[in-house]
Amino acid sequence: MGxxxxxxxxxxxxxxxxxxxxxxxxxxxxxxxxxxLPIYRVRGGLRDLAEYDFxxxxxxxxxxTAKGAELLVPTR
Amino acid sequence: xxxxxxNVGLTQLGAPAPYFEALTTHxxxxxxxxxxxxxxxxxxxxxxxxxxxxxxVAFAExxxxxxxxxxxxxxxxxxxxxxxxxxxxxxxxxxxVKIPFPVIADINKDVAFTYGMxxxxxxxxxxxxxxxxxxxxxxxxxxxxxxxxxxxxxxEILRLVDALQTADAHHVATPANWQPGDDVIVxxxxxxxxxxxxxxxxxxxxxxxFCKKKLDS
Numbered sequence: 001m002g003x004x005x006x007x008x009x010x011x012x013x014x015x016x017x018x019x020x021x022x023x024x025x026x027x028x029x030x031x032x033x034x035x036x037l038p039i040y041r042v043r044g045g046l047r048d049l050a051e052y053d054f055x056x057x058x059x060x061x062x063x064x065t066a067k068g069a070e071l072l073v074p075t076r
Numbered sequence: 077x078x079x080x081x082x083n084v085g086l087t088q089l090g091a092p093a094p095y096f097e098a099l100t101t102h103x104x105x106x107x108x109x110x111x112x113x114x115x116x117x118x119x120x121x122x123x124x125x126x127x128x129x130x131x132x133v134a135f136a137e138x139x140x141x142x143x144x145x146x147x148x149x150x151x152x153x154x155x156x157x158x159x160x161x162x163x164x165x166x167x168x169x170x171x172x173v174k175i176p177f178p179v180i181a182d183i184n185k186d187v188a189f190t191y192g193m194x195x196x197x198x199x200x201x202x203x204x205x206x207x208x209x210x211x212x213x214x215x216x217x218x219x220x221x222x223x224x225x226x227x228x229x230x231x232e233i234l235r236l237v238d239a240l241q242t243a244d245a246h247h248v249a250t251p252a253n254w255q256p257g258d259d260v261i262v263x264x265x266x267x268x269x270x271x272x273x274x275x276x277x278x279x280x281x282x283x284x285x286f287c288k289k290k291l292d293s
Contacts, residue, residue, distance in 0.1 A: 002103010040109040040148055040178075041102055048103060 003045030004052050010071065013037060017045050018054060018068050025063040087191045089219060093117075093210045094190045100150070101160045102178035107214060114147040114241075115210040116233065119193040119203035123155045123163035127227045131205070132164070133173045134230045145237050146212075149177035153203055154188060157181035198224060207233060209240065246291055259288040 003014030010018060013035075020026065020034035032042040046062050049055045054068035064072075087094060093115075097106040107115075118135070120128040135149055142149055153160075164175040182188050182203075193203040205222035217240050222228050239250040248260040264285040265271050271284040279287035 002100070002105075038148060039113065040105060043109040044103050044105045 002041070003048045004054075008052060010049065010052075010054060013041065013045055014049055014054070015071070017042060017049060018064060018072060021055060021062060021064045021068070022072060025061045027060055028062065031062065087208065087216055087219065089216055091216055093208065093214045093216050096180075096187045096190065098152075098180040098182060098187055099157055100178035100180050101157060101164060101175075105150075105178060105180075107210075110148055110150070110210070111214060112212050114145065114212060114237065115150060115208075115214075116142065116147055116237075117150045117152065117191070117208040117210060118228075119152045119188065119191075119206045121199075121202040121204065121224050122153055123159045124166070127225070128153075129163075129167060129171070131227050131230075132167060132175055133171055134227075135177070136167075136173050136175050138230045138234060139176050141234055142237070145234075145241065147237055151177060151179035152182050152187060152193070153179070154182050154185050154201075156183055195221065209233075209236060211240070211244075242291070248289075248291075251288070259290055262287040262289055 003011050003017065005011055016035040016037060017031055020031045026034065028042045028046055029039060031046065032039045035042065037045075046055060046057070049068065050057050050062070053065055054071070055062045056065050093107060095107050097104065120131060122128060132151070135151070139149065160179045160181055164179065168174050180187055185194065188194050188203050191206065191208060193206045194200065195204045198204050202224065204224060205226070205228055207218075207220040207228065208216055209218040211217050218236055220228070220233070235255065238256050239254055242256070242260065243249055246260065248262060251258075251261055254260070259280065262279050264287075265274050274284045274287060275281055277287075279289045281287040
């Protein structure tokens with residue numbers, strides 16, 4: 001997994017992709033532009049994040065899931 | 077995949093690049109992840125070897141030039157991902173060059189056999205120094221094979237990218253030793269009438285079949 005650690009937590013790149021999906025759902029190309037990451041990395045990474053239910057995919061559009069959004073909530 | 081050696085040579089110029097899904101130093105990647113971009117898939121014999129190290133440094137140093145041309149790089153050898161990670165970290169520590177591209181850990185040789193990277197006449201246990209230039213439509217546009225003893229010329233690979241992109245953009249060919257900015261070859265006419273007209277079309281012609289032009293003309 002390139003964007004999810006073996007312990008199930010998104011890597012630094014994975015978190016960049018999750019943040020790029022706020023507030024709107026996006027295509028991999030849009031995520032790549034927003035996150036400043038290569039498109040191949042984003043396509044592979046979003047696939048990993050989807051396997052762990054951090055994002056969902058429909059018609060090439062990725063959306064943050066509740067589990068993914070939870071990671072982006074600021075903690076005190 | 078069975079009888080792996082039987083698969084050597086499946087990759088053909090002008091044919092779709094064989095699909096792969098592989099573990100890399102940037103996670104699991106597929107050929108499709110590179111769709112819409114040019115891709116240079118290249119193999120090296122083994123991690124922690126001197127010639128390969130010089131090649132990785134040279135590819136890394138030219139990475140920005142490849143990126144300017146819309147080209148992604150993807151390395152491969154039959155080492156493990158842990159070996160790849162240790163090696164790229166070692167290169168950064170000892171030589172001061174960060175390797176920005178992913179490297180396939182083809183421990184089962186699946187990609188290597190599919191692409192004919194293992195040249196039995198050379199060795200059965202290592203990949204040779206192969207380069208596959210794949211276009212945004214995932215068609216194999218060029219292949220280069222170097223032996224184990226000879227490090228690749230990265231300027232030549234960049235020149236090849238420039239030549240292919242120029243040929244695609246302008247519907248021309250490029251002569252021997254062509255460099256960006258040099259005159260290009262006008263495709264020869266394929267009819268007698270075309271041949272008669274060619275000499276009057278204002279190109280720099282030695283004969284009807286051998287005409288050059290500047291790209292801005």
